[in-house]
Amino acid sequence: MGIFDIYFLEAVINGILLAGVLGLLALGCNLFFGVIDVVWICYAELVMAGMYCVWWLYVQHGVPLPIAWLLAILLVAAMGVLVHVGIIARLLDTAPINQLLATGGLLFFLQSFITMLFGVDFRNLGLRMPLLEIGGMFISVARLIAFSIALLTVAALYVFLKRTFLGRAIRAVSQDREIMALMGVDIRRVYIVTSFIGGGLAGLAGCVLLLQYDVHPALGGTFGPLTFMICVLGGPGNMVGGFFAALVISQIIAIGGLLAHVEWGICRGLRVLHCDADLEAAGHYGATYVNNAWKALILAGLLGLTALKIPPYVNHLLIIILLWSFAYTSWSIMGRFGLVSIGHGAFLGIGAYGTALLWNYGHVTPWIGIPAALVLAAGLAALVGYPCFRFRVVGHYFALVTLALGEVVRLSIVAMRDYTGGSLGMTPRRAAEGDALFALFVDKRWFYLIALLTWVGGLYVWRRIDNGMSRYAMDVISEDETAAAAIGINVMREKMKITMLSAVMVAFAGALFAQYQLYINPETVSGINISLQIVFAAVVGGMFTMMGPTVGAIFTIMLAELLRVGIGVTMVGLDNTIYGALLIAFIIFLPNGIVGTAQDWFKRKQTQF
Amino acid sequence: MLSLRNVDAGYLTMRALFSASIEVKQGEAVAVIGPNGAGKTTLMRVISGLIPIQGGDILMEGRSLKTLKPYEVVSTGIAHVAEHRRLFARMSVEDNLAMGAYMKTARARYEQRLAQVYELFPRMHERRKQLAGTLSGGEQQMCAIGRALMSGPKLLLMDEPSAGLAPVIVEQVFQLVRRIREAGLTVLIVEQNVNQVLSICDRAYLLEAGTIRASGSAQELLASEEIRKAYVGL
Numbered sequence: 001m002g003i004f005d006i007y008f009l010e011a012v013i014n015g016i017l018l019a020g021v022l023g024l025l026a027l028g029c030n031l032f033f034g035v036i037d038v039v040w041i042c043y044a045e046l047v048m049a050g051m052y053c054v055w056w057l058y059v060q061h062g063v064p065l066p067i068a069w070l071l072a073i074l075l076v077a078a079m080g081v082l083v084h085v086g087i088i089a090r091l092l093d094t095a096p097i098n099q100l101l102a103t104g105g106l107l108f109f110l111q112s113f114i115t116m117l118f119g120v121d122f123r124n125l126g127l128r129m130p131l132l133e134i135g136g137m138f139i140s141v142a143r144l145i146a147f148s149i150a151l152l153t154v155a156a157l158y159v160f161l162k163r164t165f166l167g168r169a170i171r172a173v174s175q176d177r178e179i180m181a182l183m184g185v186d187i188r189r190v191y192i193v194t195s196f197i198g199g200g201l202a203g204l205a206g207c208v209l210l211l212q213y214d215v216h217p218a219l220g221g222t223f224g225p226l227t228f229m230i231c232v233l234g235g236p237g238n239m240v241g242g243f244f245a246a247l248v249i250s251q252i253i254a255i256g257g258l259l260a261h262v263e264w265g266i267c268r269g270l271r272v273l274h275c276d277a278d279l280e281a282a283g284h285y286g287a288t289y290v291n292n293a294w295k296a297l298i299l300a301g302l303l304g305l306t307a308l309k310i311p312p313y314v315n316h317l318l319i320i321i322l323l324w325s326f327a328y329t330s331w332s333i334m335g336r337f338g339l340v341s342i343g344h345g346a347f348l349g350i351g352a353y354g355t356a357l358l359w360n361y362g363h364v365t366p367w368i369g370i371p372a373a374l375v376l377a378a379g380l381a382a383l384v385g386y387p388c389f390r391f392r393v394v395g396h397y398f399a400l401v402t403l404a405l406g407e408v409v410r411l412s413i414v415a416m417r418d419y420t421g422g423s424l425g426m427t428p429r430r431a432a433e434g435d436a437l438f439a440l441f442v443d444k445r446w447f448y449l450i451a452l453l454t455w456v457g458g459l460y461v462w463r464r465i466d467n468g469m470s471r472y473a474m475d476v477i478s479e480d481e482t483a484a485a486a487i488g489i490n491v492m493r494e495k496m497k498i499t500m501l502s503a504v505m506v507a508f509a510g511a512l513f514a515q516y517q518l519y520i521n522p523e524t525v526s527g528i529n530i531s532l533q534i535v536f537a538a539v540v541g542g543m544f545t546m547m548g549p550t551v552g553a554i555f556t557i558m559l560a561e562l563l564r565v566g567i568g569v570t571m572v573g574l575d576n577t578i579y580g581a582l583l584i585a586f587i588i589f590l591p592n593g594i595v596g597t598a599q600d601w602f603k604r605k606q607t608q609f
Numbered sequence: 610m611l612s613l614r615n616v617d618a619g620y621l622t623m624r625a626l627f628s629a630s631i632e633v634k635q636g637e638a639v640a641v642i643g644p645n646g647a648g649k650t651t652l653m654r655v656i657s658g659l660i661p662i663q664g665g666d667i668l669m670e671g672r673s674l675k676t677l678k679p680y681e682v683v684s685t686g687i688a689h690v691a692e693h694r695r696l697f698a699r700m701s702v703e704d705n706l707a708m709g710a711y712m713k714t715a716r717a718r719y720e721q722r723l724a725q726v727y728e729l730f731p732r733m734h735e736r737r738k739q740l741a742g743t744l745s746g747g748e749q750q751m752c753a754i755g756r757a758l759m760s761g762p763k764l765l766l767m768d769e770p771s772a773g774l775a776p777v778i779v780e781q782v783f784q785l786v787r788r789i790r791e792a793g794l795t796v797l798i799v800e801q802n803v804n805q806v807l808s809i810c811d812r813a814y815l816l817e818a819g820t821i822r823a824s825g826s827a828q829e830l831l832a833s834e835e836i837r838k839a840y841v842g843l
Contacts, residue, residue, distance in 0.1 A: 165711055168704050172697045179695045182657060184683030184712035184760055 010137040015251040017140065020147030023246035024208055025223060026230040027153060028201030030242045033231050035161070036194050037174035038088055039100045039396055041342075041532075042107035043202060044224035046083075050076040050206025051215040052114060055123045065125075073203035080199020081192055089191065090588050092177075096396060097340050101539055102587040104342075104532045107220065109580025115217045115573035122214040129211060142211040149208055150243075153201065158239050170194050217573075221528055225407045228400050315444055317561065321553050322451035323512055324537065326458040328549030330505030332538045333462060334498050338478035342399050343406030344534050347377045347503045349526035351510025353413055353420060356428045356520060361419060365438050370511045377507030378500045380405075385499040389492050392481065403528065410526035425521030428514060447516055454512065455550070458505060462546050465498070474498060506534075540586050542593025551595050610635045610670060610795055611656070611687075611764055617664030618655040625651040627819045628665065631797075633764065638786070638796040640806045640827070642840065643816035649799040650692055652816065653768045656797075657689045658682045669764070684712055688762035692769050694753040698742030702733055702752055705741050709759030718761065726755040729788065747778035754785060758794075765789065767798040771805070783809055803840040807831050 029043045040046075050072045057068035083106065091098045129142040161167040169190050173180050180187050213219070230249060234242030310318075331344050354373030358364040364372070384405050387393075393401055413420050420426055431438065442450070465471055473494045476484040485491050514520050524530060533556070541552020559582065563575035590597045611633040618626040625648040633639045643649055654660045656667060658679040667674045669685045677685070688709075697705050706726060710719045727734035730751045736744065741752055750770055757765060770786065771779040779802060787809050790796060800806035807813055807827040815823040815836065823830065830836050 165707060165716060168700070168707055169711060172700060172704075172708050175697045175699060176695055178659060179691055179697075180708075181659065181679035182683065182689045182691060183708045183756070184680050184715070185708070186678070186680045 006136050010139075012251065013137065013139055014143065015253065016247065017143035017147045018250035018253065019243070019247040020143065020150035021205075021208060021212070022226065022230055022250055023243040024146065024150035024153060024201075025205045025227050026234070026242045026246055027150075027157060027239065028198040028205065029227050030231045030234070030239060031157070031170075031194060031198045031201065033228070033396070034238065034242075035171055035174060036191065037096075037396075038092075039096065039399075040083065040088075040103045040198075041100050041224070041228075042083075042103045042110060042220070044220035044222075044227055045107050045110040046076050046079060046199060046202040047206045047209065047223065048114065048215060048217070048220045049079060049110060050203035051210045051213075051219070052118060052123070053203075054207055054210050055125065055215060056118075058125060059123070069204075069207045072207055073200050076203030076206065077196045077200035080195040080197075080202065083199075084191055084195035087584060087588065088195075089188070091591075094591050097399070097539075098587050098591055100340075100342070100396070100399060101532075101535060102584050104536065105580050105583030105587060107224075107532070107580070108529070108576055108583065111217050111220065112573040112576030112580060116577060118217075120217055122216045124214045125210055127211070140212065145211065146208040149204070153204065154239055154243055157197075157201075161239070166190070166193065225403055225528060229404055232397065232400050312444065315448055317557070319444070319448050319451045319516060321557050322448075322455040323509055323516070324557060325550040325553040326451075326455045327506055327509035328534060328538045328541070328553050329455075329458040329462055329546075330502050330509065331534045332543040332549045333465060333505070334502040335535065335538055336543045337474040337498065338394070339495065339499060340395075340399050340535065341402040341502075342528075342531050342535055343402030343404065343409075344502075344506050345406045345526035345528070345531040346380065346402075346409035347506040348510035348513070348530065348534075349409045349413060349522065350377045350380060351507030351512075352514040352520045352525045353426075353510075354507070355511040356426060356514045357419060360426070360429045366511070366515060367438075370508065373511055374504045374507050377503045381500045381503035382496060385496050386492075389495045394481075403531070406526055406528060406531045410522045413522040413526060420522070423522060425519055425524075427519050450512065451516075454508070459546060459550075461501070461505065465501075466546065470494060470497065536583055538593075540583070540590075540593055542596035542599075544592070545595045545599065548593050548595040552593065555594060610637075611797065612668045613652075613656070613665065614668070615665035616652075616655060616662060616667060618651055618660055618662055620660070624663070625819050626655065629816070629819070629821050630665075631814055631821070633795060633797050636793065636795055637812065638790050638798065638810040640810040640813040641797070641799045641816050642801070642803045642806065642813055642830075642836075644801070644840075646818075647816045648819040649816055650768055651819075653689065653692075653766050653799055656682075656766060657687065683760055683762075684714070686761075686763035687766060688757035688760050688764070689766040690753050690757045690768060690770065692772060694749045696741040696744075696749055696752055696756070698740065700741060701738050702741055702744070703737040705752055705756050706733070706737075706759050709756035712760055715760045719759075722759050722761060726758055729758070729792075730755055746774050747781055750774065750778075750782055751785065754789070758789075762794070764795045764797065767796065769799055769801065771800060771802045779805065801840075803836070804831075 025044075025047065029040070032038050032040050032043070053072035053075050054065075054068045057063040057071060058065055063071070083103070087102045087106065088099055091102060129140065131138045132141055132144070133139075161171055169180065169185050170193070172183075173185075173187055173190050173194075177187055180190070209215075209223075226249070230242055230245045233248070234240075234245035327344075327348065331341065334341065351370075351373050354376050355366050355369040358369035358372060359366060362369075384401065388398055388401055414422050417423075473484065473489045476487070476489060477491055477494060481491055510525060513525070537552035537556045538549045539552070540555060541550065542548030560575070560579060563578055567574050567578075592600060611631075613629055613631040615628040615630055616626060617624065617628060629648075629652065631639070631641070631652075641649055641652060651660065655662055656674070658674060658677055658681070662675055669682075669687060672685060674682055674685065683689075697708065700708075703723075706723060707719070710716055710722060715722070727737075732748060733751055733755055736748065741749065744752060754765075754767075754770070767786070770782050774782060783805050786796060786798065790809070796810075798806060798810065807830060810827045812825065813827050813830045814821050815830065823833070823836070825833075
């Protein structure tokens with residue numbers, strides 16, 4: 001056996017063992033997502049909480065490892081119940097996207113809360129797990145342990161779900177909640193028990209994970225998307241399938257990692273998932289409350305600001321708000337029709353990096369670079385959109401496919417570190433003297449004007465769609481695709497149109513960001529946090545009204561700034577902890593967003609008199 | 610056994626049932642007939658506690674159901690075969706039947722009741738491993754009735770058992786109801802298929818626009834000129 005063959009075999013075996021860890025990670029997630037049809041986007045953060053709990057007990061307080069494990073499992077199980085009672089139970093009867101968003105808020109919350117408690121340092125158990133040497137190959141004992149635990153757990157869960165009354169009730173509850181009550185089942189209890197088990201599985205995964213990985217607050221961002229993809233690939237709710245999916249992914253990661261960078265490995269894995277996920281899931285005009293005269297006046301006022309000498313900080317805030325408003329509006333163009341993307345960071349990244357790379361390495365002016373990046377974004381949107389729409393990937397599944405898309409783009413940027421600077425980010429090259437216009441480097445005051453025009457342009461597009469036939473078509477499609485097709489709507493074309501438009505607009509926002517900030521980083525343009533932030537702001541403001549996303553931008557940016565300036569320095573993480581908590585509260589109490597709720601309130605007032 | 614006393618019920622913005630009074634005695638089969646939108650399904654749902662009762666009271670063997678949650682109503686001995694069958698389509702026939710016996714008291718006699726249901730519906734035994742969603746319409750109705758019987762009810766509520774089924778199958782479904790009666794169960798059945806339902810029931814109520822318009826023995830109602838014209842089409 002040649003030396004390469006041994007390495008190859010070692011990679012394969014380690015890949016199989018890695019599958020144990022990933023399979024275990026996906027198990028609880030599968031129980032929520034696949035079996036009771038509730039999406040916990042913060043699942044990996046719960047795993048992380050379990051890891052911290054073990055670390056805290058074992059390293060900080062000398063609690064024996066088995067007891068630390070048990071306590072961590074119980075803690076996370078209790079957290080699971082809390083998440084259900086506090087958040088999910090309140091949202092069961094609303095649009096499923098709200099569950100996703102509220103638990104997304106919890107993701108922010110847990111991330112920053114843990115940062116607050118333990119800081120951003122990498123922690124580990126300080127154990128050196130031995131390596132087994134078999135025929136010249138080195139096999140990790142930690143992975144061996146993880147693999148055995150995972151196998152046992154899958155078997156136990158399988159039997160539980162198939163054979164027991166409670167297990168069967170857990171499977172039935174997602175299919176018809178009302179009828180369950182007629183069977184004499186207290187559904188609330190079923191949900192709570194499921195949340196307890198799912199949380200416990202997350203805790204167990206955390207215990208096992210800590211044997212071989214360091215824990216840090218951003219850990220969930222790495223494992224989260226991977227976990228969801230395994231669930232989708234394995235067939236949601238299919239425990240055994242999930243295990244095989246983990247096997248496939250980990251092989252790709254392990255062998256891919258042998259041949260190239262680790263990120264490429266994961267990236268390839270996600271891409272396979274992607275294709276598979278595709279196969280798997282096989283009225284009135286916008287109410288105007290501000291009349292035209294008012295609009296003109298406000299616009300004139302906003303334009304007038306350019307002439308005034310406003311402090312740079314205020315100018316900066318205004319630009320940021322306008323650019324994000326534009327990005328959020330672009331997102332809501334498709335989001336309002338049920339095409340909820342939680343991977344728009346992909347397009348933001350393509351806009352930003354596309355333009356910057358062309359400028360730095362190809363000496364292409366942004367005047368050409370930006371359109372080129374936009375074409376690329378449209379192409380990518382088409383590439384992902386077509387199979388999704390062809391195989392009717394909708395709802396949660398569509399959201400998860402876009403999540404994977406965001407990860408693929410982020411990891412691709414990181415992997416091309418020779419050009420993009422990897423995780424360190426990159427800076428567009430400074431323009432030579434007198435070349436400012438060619439390089440589109442403009443004074444901040446002028447940039448304000450560009451941002452303003454972009455924003456107005458975004459609103460115009462929103463309006464055009466709102467008043468056009470496409471809007472009716474999309475409304476019908478989001479209600480019932482078959483019925484839409486039956487009355488002669490070209491479902492594929494309408495969906496593609498709206499998706500590509502939204503992608504191109506968001507990419508444009510990304511390009512402007514790169515030009516404005518003069519620094520970009522894969523986390524800040526394509527990370528899951530950014531993609532979620534886009535969805536949040538649009539939902540918080542109200543995605544069904546023209547001004548909603550803008551109000552969302554103002555609200556979230558001002559809130560983040562206030563929290564950052566007010567308390568950010570005194571206690572790292574506290575600002576985002578509050579931010580996350582507020583987001584959760586928003587989704588629960590104002591599901592229609594600020595503007596939507598205000599409009600409903602006015603309408604009710606009017607009908608009262 | 611079951612008595613509704615001046616029950617009001619409805620949904621957020623509209624009331625669907627106005628002061629309805631219905632009596633079902635032990636061993637009887639009682640039908641509630643009426644046109645679309647008369648409030649028949651609302652009547653069933655309010656008995657099961659799926660929608661809150663807004664006025665009046667419902668007594669099951671003297672015990673008020675007013676404050677009970679839907680899953681508690683089942684434990685008083687009422688089983689509800691919902692409109693459109695509502696099976697757990699992605700679970701096997703046997704799993705569906707098992708869900709019917711979810712209650713602690715029913716679980717103890719699970720094996721015995723399962724055998725009874727299979728005896729009543731041999732077809733269900735043949736298909737016990739099949740996914741419920743792949744059954745034919747008539748078989749699905751059998752499965753739904755079987756599932757309701759698994760809780761060992763005293764009273765069976767049936768909401769439009771003939772809906773969406775071919776005439777031949779409808780015939781079979783009513784035969785089933787007759788056999789269930791013979792097994793000693795009390796049945797309250799809501800139907801639009803007036804002619805056939807009256808032929809298997811003892812008494813009937815006519816529900817129109819949320820109000821009980823007429824009641825009497827099945828023969829009396831069948832003989833009534835008004836009902837013959839409006840519902841039987843003769």
